Amino acid sequence: MTAAESTAGNVQEIISQVTYLAASVLFMLGLRSLTKPDEARRGMQLAALGMLLAIIGTMLHREILTYTWIVTGLIVGTVVGYPLGKFVPMTAMPQRIAFSHMFGALAATLVGIGEFYHMYQGEQPSNPSASDARFKMAALGFEVLFGALTVSGSFMAFGKLQEFITGKPITFKGQNVLNGLLFLAAVGCFGWLVVEPNNVLAFYAMVGISFAIGFMLVLPIGGADMPVVVSLLNSYAGLAASATGFAIGNNVLIIAGALDGASGFILSIVMSKAMNRSFSNVLFGAFGSAGSAV
Amino acid sequence: MTGFFQLYVFILAGFVGFLVISRVPHLLHTPLMAATNAISGISLVGSIVLAGGQYGKLPTILGAIAVACAMTNVVGGFIITDRMLTMFKRRDDKPSSPADGAS
Numbered sequence: 001m002t003a004a005e006s007t008a009g010n011v012q013e014i015i016s017q018v019t020y021l022a023a024s025v026l027f028m029l030g031l032r033s034l035t036k037p038d039e040a041r042r043g044m045q046l047a048a049l050g051m052l053l054a055i056i057g058t059m060l061h062r063e064i065l066t067y068t069w070i071v072t073g074l075i076v077g078t079v080v081g082y083p084l085g086k087f088v089p090m091t092a093m094p095q096r097i098a099f100s101h102m103f104g105a106l107a108a109t110l111v112g113i114g115e116f117y118h119m120y121q122g123e124q125p126s127n128p129s130a131s132d133a134r135f136k137m138a139a140l141g142f143e144v145l146f147g148a149l150t151v152s153g154s155f156m157a158f159g160k161l162q163e164f165i166t167g168k169p170i171t172f173k174g175q176n177v178l179n180g181l182l183f184l185a186a187v188g189c190f191g192w193l194v195v196e197p198n199n200v201l202a203f204y205a206m207v208g209i210s211f212a213i214g215f216m217l218v219l220p221i222g223g224a225d226m227p228v229v230v231s232l233l234n235s236y237a238g239l240a241a242s243a244t245g246f247a248i249g250n251n252v253l254i255i256a257g258a259l260d261g262a263s264g265f266i267l268s269i270v271m272s273k274a275m276n277r278s279f280s281n282v283l284f285g286a287f288g289s290a291g292s293a294v
Numbered sequence: 295m296t297g298f299f300q301l302y303v304f305i306l307a308g309f310v311g312f313l314v315i316s317r318v319p320h321l322l323h324t325p326l327m328a329a330t331n332a333i334s335g336i337s338l339v340g341s342i343v344l345a346g347g348q349y350g351k352l353p354t355i356l357g358a359i360a361v362a363c364a365m366t367n368v369v370g371g372f373i374i375t376d377r378m379l380t381m382f383k384r385r386d387d388k389p390s391s392p393a394d395g396a397s
Contacts, residue, residue, distance in 0.1 A: 024307075027333060028310055028314070030329075031311070031314050031315070031329075031330075031333075032314045034318075034322065034325065034326050034329050035314060035315060035317065035318040035319070035322060035326065037319060037321060037322060037382070040322060040325060040379050040382070041376075041379045041380075043329070044325075044329055044372065044375050044376060044379060047329060047332065047333055047372075048332070048372045051332070051333070051335070051336070051338075051368055051372075054336060054338075054339055055338065055339070055342070058338075058339045058342045058343060059342065059346075061343065061346075063343060063346070063347045064342070064343070064346035064347060065346060065347065065348050066346055066348070066354075067346060069345040069346065069354055069355075069357065069358040069361070070342050070345045070346050070358075070361055072358060072361075072362075073341070073345055073357075073358045073359070073360070073361025073362040073365060074361060074362075074365050076362040076365070077361065077362040077363065077364065077365020077366040077367075077368070077369060078365055078366075078369050080362070080366045080370075081365060081366035081367070081368065081369030081370035081371075081373070082369055082370070082373065084366065084369075084370040084373075084374075085369060085370040085371070085372070085373025085374040085377070086373055086377070088374070090377075090378070090381065093324060093328070093374070093378070094324075096370075096374060097327055097328055097331050097371075097374075100331050100332075100366070100367050100370050100371055100374075101331060101334070101367070103335075103363040103364065103366045103367040103370075104331070104334045104335045104337055104363070104364055104367035105334075105337075106360070106363045107335075107337045107338065107340075107341050107360040107361070107363040107364035107367070108337040108340065108360075110341070110344075110356045110357070110359055110360040110363070111337065111340040111341055111343075111344050111356070111357070111360050113356060114344045114349065114352070114353035114356040114357055114360070115344065115353070117349075117350075117352055117353055117356075118349040118350060118353045122349065122350040122352070122353065123350050123351075124350065135297050227323075227324075227327075230327065231327050234327060234330050234331055234334060237331075237334040237337075238330070238333075238334045240337065241334055241336050241337040241340070242304060244337055244339075244340040245300070245304075245340070246297070246300050246304075247340075248340055248343055249296065249300070250339060250340070250343070251300075251303055252336070252339060253336055253337070253339050253340060254300055254303050254304050254307065255303060255304075255307040256307075256333055256334075256336035257304075257334075257336060257337075258303075258304045258305075258307035258308040258311060259307050259308070259310060259311040259314075259330075259333065260311070260330050260333050260334045260336070261308060261311065262307075262308040262309070262310075262311030262312045262315070263311040263312070263314065263315040263326075263330050264327075264330055264334075266311070266312055266315045266316055267315055267318065267323065267326060267327060267330070270315070270316070270318060270323070271323050274320050274323070
């Protein structure tokens with residue numbers, strides 16, 4: 001690389017970082033305005049502008065070499081997303097949001113799997129050094145854990161609200177034990193991965209178990225609690241995005257993900273209070289509601 | 295060390311999120327949920343990196359699918375928030391209606 005090329009690269013990197021900084025500020029301002037009825041619209045526009053800047057900033061990255069697939073994906077996403085936003089009736093709002101979560105979380109999960117594949121399984125595995133790999137694996141672990149359980153959880157929430165699946169809470173004997181075992185298994189795989197990051201079996205087992213946990217978490221929750229669940233899943237999707245940021249070293253992902261994670265969490269607490277529902281019931285699913293379910 | 299730096303960023307941003315949302319009026323619960331849903335589409339950034347970097351065939355395909363999924367989330371999320379908030383404007387003259395689509 002010549003001196004001129006590296007200077008150009010540096011300038012590009014600085015522009016990209018400034019764009020990210022602006023995007024992060026816009027997300028915060030947007031979120032703040034969204035809590036005030038008369039400014040909410042402007043807040044949404046600020047957040048949308050932030051998203052646009054984040055996309056532009058990412059496109060400027062030096063690692064990005066081909067744009068074909070990115071542009072294809074962006075076009076497909078726009079074509080699918082536009083009617084989903086424009087023509088869904090207002091009464092179907094919570095399930096629409098759940099459906100949308102499924103897409104966002106699926107993206108985070110796929111990125112996690114792609115990163116893992118690149119690290120150890122691809123044609124040219126990058127095989128990072130042990131300490132780097134541990135840190136990255138911890139981040140990737142959180143990413144696919146939250147991502148996968150949000151995908152299946154959102155799918156269940158969508159199904160219950162759309163009434164593919166009965167809106168009544170589904171409980172059965174031994175549910176708590178099963179959920180506890182699944183949870184322990186996921187944590188076990190996660191721990192295993194941090195100790196031995198190149199363990200392919202543990203990684204995919206963890207993805208599978210997280211999917212199962214997502215189903216199990218929403219199964220015992222009734223339709224009336226569903227908006228709170230959707231908001232909680234929003235929080236998980238944010239945490240997954242944030243973990244992606246840790247894994248690939250990207251601050252705008254960490255910031256937007258953390259904003260989303262925290263605000264989704266607090267919003268679900270506020271919502272369950274406003275609706276007079278028990279938040280711990282929703283958070284712990286079967287653990288809280290198995291006895292009191294009607 | 296970068297890991298610790300990232301943790302600081304995470305905690306501070308999370309704290310901002312907590313503070314900003316804690317006093318949201320009931321009326322705005324659903325629009326806020328839709329807007330944060332759109333923001334959670336930020337995983338688009340990670341997807342773009344995966345789809346555009348030369349990581350090999352499978353990661354590129356996974357990345358392209360992820361870009362499409364995340365973009366669906368972003369576009370759909372913002373459009374729906376906009377629709378919801380426009381609806382509020384019209385209902386402003388009838389303050390008696392709670393206008394909460396979720397509950």
